[in-house]
Amino acid sequence: MVRLSEDEAAMLGGRDGAAVAKAMDLLVRYADALGAQDFVYTDNVAGVPGSSPKWVKDYYAADGGDYRAVFSRFDLDSDEVVDVPVMRGVSCHLQGGMDPDLWREMGMSEEAFANFQADEAEVSGHGIQVLKTCTPYLAGNMPVLGEHCAWMESSAVVFANSVIGARTNCEGRESTSAAMLAKRVPNWGFHLPEFRRGQHSIDVGVRVDNIFEWGMLGYFTGGAVEDAIPVLDGHIGGPSLIRHKHFGAAAASSGGVEMYHMVGITPEASSRAAAFGGQDRGERFGYGKAERAAVYERLNSIGTSNAVDYVMLGCPHAAIEQIAEVAQMLEGRRVHSSSALWIFTSRAVKVKAVAAGYVATLEAAGAKVMTDTCSAISQAVPPGTRVAAFDSAKQAHYLPAMMGIEGRFGTTQDCIDAACTGRWKGTLGQGALS
Numbered sequence: 377m378v379r380l381s382e383d384e385a386a387m388l389g390g391r392d393g394a395a396v397a398k399a400m401d402l403l404v405r406y407a408d409a410l411g412a413q414d415f416v417y418t419d420n421v422a423g424v425p426g427s428s429p430k431w432v433k434d435y436y437a438a439d440g441g442d443y444r445a446v447f448s449r450f451d452l453d454s455d456e457v458v459d460v461p462v463m464r465g466v467s468c469h470l471q472g473g474m475d476p477d478l479w480r481e482m483g484m485s486e487e488a489f490a491n492f493q494a495d496e497a498e499v500s501g502h503g504i505q506v507l508k509t510c511t512p513y514l515a516g517n518m519p520v521l522g523e524h525c526a527w528m529e530s531s532a533v534v535f536a537n538s539v540i541g542a543r544t545n546c547e548g549r550e551s552t553s554a555a556m557l558a559k560r561v562p563n564w565g566f567h568l569p570e571f572r573r574g575q576h577s578i579d580v581g582v583r584v585d586n587i588f589e590w591g592m593l594g595y596f597t598g599g600a601v602e603d604a605i606p607v608l609d610g611h612i613g614g615p616s617l618i619r620h621k622h623f624g625a626a627a628a629s630s631g632g633v634e635m636y637h638m639v640g641i642t643p644e645a646s647s648r649a650a651a652f653g654g655q656d657r658g659e660r661f662g663y664g665k666a667e668r669a670a671v672y673e674r675l676n677s678i679g680t681s682n683a684v685d686y687v688m689l690g691c692p693h694a695a696i697e698q699i700a701e702v703a704q705m706l707e708g709r710r711v712h713s714s715s716a717l718w719i720f721t722s723r724a725v726k727v728k729a730v731a732a733g734y735v736a737t738l739e740a741a742g743a744k745v746m747t748d749t750c751s752a753i754s755q756a757v758p759p760g761t762r763v764a765a766f767d768s769a770k771q772a773h774y775l776p777a778m779m780g781i782e783g784r785f786g787t788t789q790d791c792i793d794a795a796c797t798g799r800w801k802g803t804l805g806q807g808a809l810s
């Protein structure tokens with residue numbers, strides 16, 4: 377049984393109201409299932425609190441079919457409907473289901489949009505920051521080294537643990553919603569130093585020096601170590617936020633990687649010994665030319681047609697540098713009449729991209745810059761899409777299978793060329809920039 381502090385016992389006993397008591401009750405059951413000894417305090421929670429499509433509200437029709445019903449019964453797994461107060465911890469909402477302006481282009485109905493707006497009013501009314509992104513760290517939520525967080529979204533979790541050195545497990549909707557009220561999560565897994573040590577080695581034998589290469593290395597890494605913690609060493613070129621973003625998202629997709637170490641690069645890996653917490657252990661995997669070629673082939677294995685009718689960029693959500701790069705690539709060019717180009721980002725980054733003139737350039741070329749969501753989350757692609765192209769290994773992994781379409785994976789330049797010509801000419805990474 378998890379040990380409770382006096383404060384936690386009081387919350388469980390109802391001192392702070394029914395919703396906080398229900399949140400503590402859920403967290404106690406969760407901690408006991410994990411075998412956690414106690415709780416850790418958190419004041420940085422990222423989830424999808426209370427948001428739901430209309431059919432979920434309909435499911436709880438007998439309880440009122442509203443935000444309150446969904447938050448109580450679904451999020452808090454409560455046996456009764458309780459009033460939901462303003463969240464007590466610093467809380468933010470991750471990605472949602474549609475762009476707030478371009479929802480019609482995404483094929484969403486008036487009813488779905490009205491539901492989206494109603495949920496958003498509830499979310500902000502409950503003190504939750506409407507970041508609506510899978511990259512909260514690019515939209516104002518940047519934890520610090522050693523900070524205990526409760527985050528959902530695998531690509532954000534692996535970034536927080538590995539690149540920042542913050543501490544979070546890959547939480548779910550229920551535990552994040554409860555943590556927003558109780559400011560606690562079980563002290564287990566990545567909150568504990570002994571769970572953060574490397575378990576296997578990846579020896580990188582080819583130069584990995586742009587987001588395309590970092591994405592492929594991430595995809596290989598996840599396939600090799602599955603859900604363990606890899607320690608990468610070797611020919612890894614200079615790190616950048618967007619390289620880490622693509623590496624981690626890919627590793628969390630092909631496997632279940634929630635944390636990685638790169639020797640001399642990530643904050644808990646000043647040396648191999650530091651990364652492993654002592655001696656090397658586990659298996660050693662080599663990443664060379666043959667492995668790189670196999671990953672490329674695997675990510676281009678769904679389908680045979682080179683007639684690309686949709687190019688999707690921004691998985692994880694694009695950083696401002698990526699939007700600037702695409703705007704530059706599109707200068708003087710136009711998206712082909714047989715193709716569409718959608719670039720996904722957060723609202724915060726789009727504001728910067730508008731101010732810098734990038735969005736105007738992109739729109740003039742026929743591209744759309746969308747926020748809040750992505751094709752995989754919203755299950756939305758332009759009408760008639762049969763073949764889509766991506767510069768993200770994560771999206772190439774998920775979207776073709778989800779939507780029953782063909783997929784192509786390459787560099788950002790490959791994708792822009794495909795968008796402007798309607799044809800795929802994969803170059804296996806030649807000329808990649810970032």
Ligand code: F3S
Binds near residue numbers: 471690770
């Ligand atoms: Fe983000 Fe969608 Fe990719 S939510 S990480 S852009 S699958």
